[in-house]
Amino acid sequence: MVVLLVGPFVLLPIRVFADEWRAPNIIPQRFGLRGITRVAEDGLLVEAIANSVVVATISAIVGVVFGWPAARSLAISRNARGAWLAILLPLLLPPLVVGEGLRVWFLRLGLADSLIGLVLAHLVFVVPYCILILSPGFTPELVRRESAAMVLTGDLKQRFVSVTLPAMRRQIALALALGFTISWAQYGTSLGVGGGVPMLPLLLVPLVRSDPQVAAVLDIILIAPPLFALALSQTTASKAI
Amino acid sequence: MHAAGLYRRCGSIQWKVESLTNRSVKHDGSSRGLIPAVLLVGGLSLAGLAGVVSASFRPNAVLNGAYGTDAWVRLLDDPNFVDSLIFTVRAALISTALSVAVSIPLAFALRRRETVARALVAAPIPIPHIVTATLVVLWLGPSGLADRVFATLPIVRDSFGVGLIFVYFLKEVPFLTVLILSSLGEEDQSREEAARTLSPSRLDRWRGVLLPQLRRPLVLGSLVVAAFVVGSTEVPLVVGPLTPDVLTTWSITIIRIRGPIARADAAAGLVVTSALVIILAVVAIWFAFRGRANGRSATLPRGKS
Numbered sequence: 001m002v003v004l005l006v007g008p009f010v011l012l013p014i015r016v017f018a019d020e021w022r023a024p025n026i027i028p029q030r031f032g033l034r035g036i037t038r039v040a041e042d043g044l045l046v047e048a049i050a051n052s053v054v055v056a057t058i059s060a061i062v063g064v065v066f067g068w069p070a071a072r073s074l075a076i077s078r079n080a081r082g083a084w085l086a087i088l089l090p091l092l093l094p095p096l097v098v099g100e101g102l103r104v105w106f107l108r109l110g111l112a113d114s115l116i117g118l119v120l121a122h123l124v125f126v127v128p129y130c131i132l133i134l135s136p137g138f139t140p141e142l143v144r145r146e147s148a149a150m151v152l153t154g155d156l157k158q159r160f161v162s163v164t165l166p167a168m169r170r171q172i173a174l175a176l177a178l179g180f181t182i183s184w185a186q187y188g189t190s191l192g193v194g195g196g197v198p199m200l201p202l203l204l205v206p207l208v209r210s211d212p213q214v215a216a217v218l219d220i221i222l223i224a225p226p227l228f229a230l231a232l233s234q235t236t237a238s239k240a241i
Numbered sequence: 242m243h244a245a246g247l248y249r250r251c252g253s254i255q256w257k258v259e260s261l262t263n264r265s266v267k268h269d270g271s272s273r274g275l276i277p278a279v280l281l282v283g284g285l286s287l288a289g290l291a292g293v294v295s296a297s298f299r300p301n302a303v304l305n306g307a308y309g310t311d312a313w314v315r316l317l318d319d320p321n322f323v324d325s326l327i328f329t330v331r332a333a334l335i336s337t338a339l340s341v342a343v344s345i346p347l348a349f350a351l352r353r354r355e356t357v358a359r360a361l362v363a364a365p366i367p368i369p370h371i372v373t374a375t376l377v378v379l380w381l382g383p384s385g386l387a388d389r390v391f392a393t394l395p396i397v398r399d400s401f402g403v404g405l406i407f408v409y410f411l412k413e414v415p416f417l418t419v420l421i422l423s424s425l426g427e428e429d430q431s432r433e434e435a436a437r438t439l440s441p442s443r444l445d446r447w448r449g450v451l452l453p454q455l456r457r458p459l460v461l462g463s464l465v466v467a468a469f470v471v472g473s474t475e476v477p478l479v480v481g482p483l484t485p486d487v488l489t490t491w492s493i494t495i496i497r498i499r500g501p502i503a504r505a506d507a508a509a510g511l512v513v514t515s516a517l518v519i520i521l522a523v524v525a526i527w528f529a530f531r532g533r534a535n536g537r538s539a540t541l542p543r544g545k546s
Contacts, residue, residue, distance in 0.1 A: 001347055002361050005415060008376040009368075011386060015379055023384040066281055069274030083275050085526065090286035092465065092522045094472025096489045097511045101292025102285065124285045127278055185369035187475035188489070201371055205478050208375050216379070219372045226367035234360070 015216035035213035039221075045214075048198035049221065052184055055115055055199070056225075059122040060130075060179030064172060066123070067130030067179075074131065075138035087128050098124050099192020106193060113196035121193040122183040129182050130175040137171035170236045177229035184225050290515060296508035312505035322510060324485035330517070332402045332487065333470040336409035337463050343410070344417035345455070351418065352425055359422065365415045374408050374479035381407070382480075397480050404480040405487075409473075413466045417459070424458040457528070464525040468518045488514040 015021075016035055018028035039045050070087065074080045090098075102121050103112050111117035142164070149159040165172075187201040195202070200222060207215040299308050316322050351359050365373065381387050381404060382397040397404040436450040477487040486494050492507035492514075499506075 001343070001350075001414075002358060005365055005411060006361050008373075008380055008411070011376060011379050012372075024389050026386070026389050066278045070278035073272050073274035077272060083272065083279070086279050086283060087275075089522060089526075090282050092468045092472075092518055092525075093286055093289065094474070094489060094511070094514050094518060096474045096492070097293055097472065097515050098286060098289035100296070100492075100508065100511055101289030101294075104292035104296050105288055120285060121289075124282055124289070127282050131278060181367060185371065187371060188472075191474065191493075201369070201475065204371060204375070205475060208378055208479050212375075212379060215375055219375050223368055223372050226369065230364065230367050 012216055012219055015213060016220060018213060035211075035217040038211075038214050039217045044198055045203060045218070048200050048203045051115065051118075051197055052200040055118045055122060056180045056183040058115075058119045059126045059183035060176045062119065062123060063126035063130040063179040063183075064134070064175050066127050067134050067175065070127075071131045071134035072138050075135045076143060087131055090124050091128050093124070095125065095186060095188030096192055097188075099189035101192070102189075103192050111193075113194050115194075115197065118190060118194040118197060118199070119183075121189040122186050125186065125189070126179045126182050130179050133175040133178055134168070134171050137168045142167045174229070174232055174236055177225070177232050181226045181229045185222060293508045293511045293515065297505055297512050300502070300505035312509045315506055316509045316513075319506075321485065322491060325488050325491040325510075326513065328402065328482075328485040329471055329487045329514075332405055332409075333467045336406045336413065336470055337467045339406065339410050340413040340417050340466060341459060341463055344414050344421060345459075347414065348418045348421035348425065351422060359419075362415050363419050365412060366419065368412075370408065370412055370473065371475040371479065373412050374476045377404055377408050377411070377480055398482050400482045400484070402482055405477055405482075408476050408480055409466070409470050413469075417462045417466065420458050420462045421455060424454060460528050461525055464521045464528075468521040468525075471517050471521070472514060488517075 014028070017031045017033070019032035019034045020030035021028040039049075070083075074083055074087075077083065099121055102117070106112040106114075106117045106120075111120065145163050145167070146159055149163040150156070153159060153162075185201060186199075187205070190197075190199045190202055200218060204215060204218045204222065207218065297312050298310065300306055300312065347362065351362060378397050379385055381395060383395040385395060385397070388395055396407065432450060436446050440446060440449070471487075472489065473487075474489040474493070477490045478493075481487055481490060485491075488510055492510040495503045495510070496507050
């Protein structure tokens with residue numbers, strides 16, 4: 001079962017370098033860099049990657065900024081079930097519904113087919129994950145240290161810089177990485193709100209059939225941030241132990 | 242003051258403050274911190290839902306067009322839409338049931354295994370669905386590697402949706418397995434061992450001890466998986482059949498065929514998709530609250546305890 005779940009990924013790096021791989025051959029006839037060159041030289045693909053990086057970066061930062069006070073409140077609050085529900089329920093909404101629905105309003109506001117509109121739509125899914133990651137960082141120990149720091153310095157800024165930030169840096173890094181990853185792979189919301197803006201997942205779908213080698217290169221680019229987030233979470237977990 | 246120094250000093254100061262005041266230091270936390278996030282996420286989600294509902298009743302909303310139910314009448318008369326609805330529900334049910342059926346024994350097999358096997362099973366969770374769909378095309382599509390090696394029938398874009406279900410299976414089995422593993426804690430293992438001494442029957446132990454433990458995470462996890470399958474777009478676009486569509490791709494297809502004039506019909510289709518997901522969410526909430534209210538009780542069947 002483990003082989004079935006993980007095994008298919010072995011094919012991806014082979015497909016990236018398989019310049020010629022015609023059926024019924026099991027091994028590619030020619031290896032090369034055609035896929036990578038095509039991605040690097042195609043202006044639309046480069047623009048799509050750049051747009052995805054910009055939108056995912058801004059979404060992750062804004063997600064942490066909005067998620068921070070919410071995570072703190074949820075961690076401290078004793079009866080936060082209703083609040084958790086309000087935060088997490090939107091994750092169940094179909095992304096295409098959110099994207100298409102927001103497009104109706106964004107067209108009036110001039111935000112449709114814009115990077116700002118895409119960031120706003122992605123935040124529906126980014127903020128809840130940032131809260132989920134940040135919340136466990138506000139441990140009772142940290143909260144007590146923060147209170148003591150306030151007694152000692154009386155300065156909120158110094159409390160944040162000297163006590164809260166050092167204790168939360170791993171959670172912040174992980175929330176940024178996960179927030180980036182969630183936005184990075186958004187398809188439905190991007191199609192609804194910003195169908196006219198080239199984004200990496202939007203260009204990948206038609207390429208799966210028309211040019212599998214280029215699609216494999218885009219797949220590798222698409223899974224790099226999630227793998228980084230996974231490695232970061234493993235490191236964080238092992239350091240926490 | 243140096244940051245690390247202050248952080249260390251806070252530990253001792255905290256003790257002194259608590260000693261002097263003879264009470265625990267209370268934190269200034271309040272629910273005010275939730276307001277920005279709830280307003281942003283809740284506001285945008287509700288705006289999205291309101292947007293599709295509004296667009297389904299008002300085709301030319303941007304041009305302040307008139308309200309009407311024409312799109313809904315056309316939707317309910319469209320046999321393709323009914324086919325899509327049936328196909329979507331069937332795909333959600335089958336992929337969820339298959340994932341649950343495999344994730345339970347997998348979780349039990351991994352329960353006492355080392356962390357490497359667990360990490361390998363959890364590894365596909367953060368991989369985007371669209372990447373898994375691409376891999377399934379490379380392996381199992383026409384001229385895919387499986388076709389070349391084993392001469393198997395390609396399952397991508399088949400009318401039953403085997404390829405579609407297989408992608409969800411590959412993605413959701415790790416999710417449900419991790420969910421089950423996290424609910425099988427140390428306390429539950431000792432409870433299971435106690436039950437083993439009371440009843441030699443494996444079926445009794447399953448019904449009396451393990452099932453009550455797993456019921457809540459399994460039902461909640463299954464509802465989340467089903468809701469995701471109903472609302473997914475990119476996976477059906479890559480591996481799903483051309484006909485029937487799933488509900489989300491039906492909305493895209495109808496705009497592609499009839500043009501922007503069909504946006505109201507597409508919005509009506511998306512409202513139906515949302516309604517399905519909201520029903521699943523309501524059941525999940527009801528189950529979560531009911532589970533909490535009743536508490537987790539694990540008991541052996543009557544006559545065995």
